[in-house]
Structures are given as C-alpha cells and as structure tokens.
Amino acid sequence: MSLVIDVVIPALDEEQSIHRVLQDIPHRLVRSVVVVDNGSTDRTAAVARSAGAQVVAEPRRGYGSACLAGIRHSSSQEPPPDVLVFLDADYSDHPDQMEQVLEPIVAGRADLVIGSRVLGSREPGALLPQARFGNLVAAVLIRLLYRVRITDLGPFRAIRAEALLSLGMADRDYGWTVEMQVKAAKAGLQVEEVPVSYRRRIGKSKITGTLAGSMRAGWKILATIFRYARS
DSSP: OOSOEEEEEEESSOTTTHHHHHHHSOGGGOSEEEEEEOSOSSSHHHHHHHTTOEEEEOOSOSHHHHHHHHHHHHHTSSSOOSEEEEOOSSSOSOGGGHHHHHHHHHTTSOSEEEEETTTSOBOTTSSOHHHHHHHHHHHHHHHHHHOOOOSOOOSOEEEEHHHHHHHTOOOOSTTHHHHHHHHHHHHTOOEEEEEOOBOOOSSOOSSTTSHHHHHHHHHHHHHHHHHHHHO
C-alpha cells in the first residue's frame, strides 16, 4: 500500500484495554500509531508507549480535543500522512478490520469511510439502547437536512488527511464525529459506510455509561447537526 497511513487513538483511563487495541492493529498497513492521552490518571500512557505507540499528551479533556491533538502531531511528521484512521481505545472496535475500512479510499472511491456498527455484527449489549436511538435520530436528521444517507456515527473511520484538514474541524467533545460527517456532506466529499463488528467495551463508557453523559452527548450531537445546516 503506497499511501502513508497514521492511526489516532484518543484515550482516557484505558489502561486495561489499550494494549489489546494496539496489538490488533494491522501494522503492515500503517506508518505510525498515535495514542493521545487525554488526562488519564492510570497507566494508559505507559502501556501504550511500551506497546510501541507514539504517545501525545492532551490534558484538555474532550474526545474532540484528543483527536485534534493527534491530527496536529501526525501532520507535523515528514512526510505528512495521506490518510488518518480513528479508533477508540476501549477495545469495542475491531482494529483488525482496518483494511476493510481503508479499501474505499485505497480504491479511489471515497474521501471518508465510516465503519458502521449498524450494518455490521454487534455483540449483545455492545451498542446500548441510548446509542442505537441516538444513531437513528441523527441518521434521520442528516438525511433530511443534508440529503446524505448514513446509518451510524461510529468512531472507527478513515479519511484522507487533505480532506480532513479542509473541513476545519473544531468540536472538542461529543460533537466530533457528527461534525465530521455533516461538514463532509456540505463539502461534497465522497463518503462510504462499510460494515464493522462491535463488541462490549472494556470498562465503563464515559459517555453512554451514565444517563447524564448520554444526555449531554445527545444534545451536543443534535445541536451540531442543526448548527451546520443553518451555516
């Protein structure tokens, strides 16, 4: 594969899972793996570093903050990456399916590829009811407002680096994934979904694991969808 591909993994207190994520990445496909330590109080950074990842500290909490820090670090390398892949650190994604996620970009059909947990297979209890409902509402709204059919806001995704930088990503927390998708729709990027598998995460989710977290994430996703529809 001639493309330069880097992987960005935001991580907050994922000491128990990050090693499994890193060992399952098909390293023959990627140049480097960047784990962004988002203010962990456990040994996440040390475990990631011992497994061969580049570790970047981003003390400002927020999923988007960590992703932005990873993008800055990767983009500063020479040569800059052609493609960035995003994965969660909780081992709910299947990193070994990365080649499937990358294929539409490698084939020249897509600028952005979303790994759809809805289209793929899910371990019982992996995608919680509030997450399934939120995905459904977001998918319907994006279809109505942006004329783009999606099924998922899944975190496992790949995007051409040049296209990503052109989007001017800004969200620092729960709205990161949906911001990317609605901005891609407005910019006319070629977007594909591919089915991916999904399993129960290791540890408790910082977002959907609590009612308050689910509500905050839900409101932020809705606000992001409507915000960019008006701009």
